[in-house]
């Protein structure tokens with residue numbers, strides 16, 4: 001029996017790392033781990049289903065790239081976290097703070113389209 | 128739902144705030160012109176020093192004889208009023224919405240703290256309600272309008288609490304919350320809730336008369 005332990009351990013490790021590597025297809029909420037002490041449940045966001053239902057074709061509608069303050073039309077940044085460029089506390093006239101970036105991206109588009117959640121608890125759902 | 132939300136969180140809120148500030152300004156201007164016409168001599172002894180001194184004493188828990196005589200009522204009154212003012216002003220959700228609309232924000236309390244203060248306000252409202260019902264000397268001076276005012280004040284806190292915890296009917300609860308908040312704002316200048324403005328003014332007047340004219344203290 002003892003010799004099985006390493007095997008189980010290996011399987012458990014493989015499962016764990018697969019979970020850690022889970023791609024945007026499996027994303028069901030926007031991770032809030034970039035906030036020092038998150039106050040709300042993470043926002044609902046089924047990445048691929050959302051973008052399909054909303055009819056968003058361009059990845060850089062959200063994963064954008066700016067150069068010299070200009071939005072670059074044909075580049076995207078899905079290999080980066082929003083928090084790589086948006087700090088929790090905004091500095092001067094740099095990019096908006098992280099929370100403002102999320103609310104500005106998500107809620108703003110929902111308001112402009114008249115579709116999608118706009119109330120705090122519609123996104124930050126408590127289960 | 129989108130249309131309702133955008134209306135209630137947008138124009139209706141700005142109308143409510145306009146009436147709130149405009150109404151308070153109107154009440155203030157009317158008070159000053161009335162005093163000027165009827166009892167202008169009051170202005171001759173209004174004193175910043177004695178006025179502030181009296182306000183300070185009455186603003187301290189147990190800072191006056193009257194506060195010390197009623198310790199329980201004093202503690203509840205202070206906790207109720209502090210939380211009543213601080214919770215909504217420093218609520219993160221309110222600050223976020225304000226910043227989205229006007230581009231300026233201010234520091235806010237952690238949600239858990241504001242939530243606790245909300246419970247204090249609701250508990251305080253229940254205390255005042257029970258007191259009005261069970262204490263004969265209070266019941267004697269209570270009219271239906273007192274209960275209505277208490278309900279107007281408690282409603283935004285009860286609905287805000289239920290919405291924040293998403294207990295049930297979240298969307299409708301949030302709309303009910305915003306409408307009840309607007310009703311409270313509009314009611315303040317035109318009901319006894321205007322003591323928010325008049326209480327410090329009355330105190331300043333009493334303080335000035337006691338301090339500057341009678342050479343006595345009023346606490």
Ligand code: HEM
Pocket residue numbers: 120121135136140143211214215218220221224238241242243245246283284287288289290291292301304305307308309311312
């Ligand atoms: C007039 C427009 C108002 C708007 C648009 C508004 C909006 C909101 C929103 C969006 C929330 C958060 C709900 C959630 O977390 O899902 C909230 C919570 C709250 N609001 Fe308001 N509000 C308004 C007026 C007021 C007023 C006048 C008061 C009190 C005087 C008030 C007291 C509260 C409290 C105490 C909570 C939080 C309850 C808790 O965390 O337990 N609100 N409000």
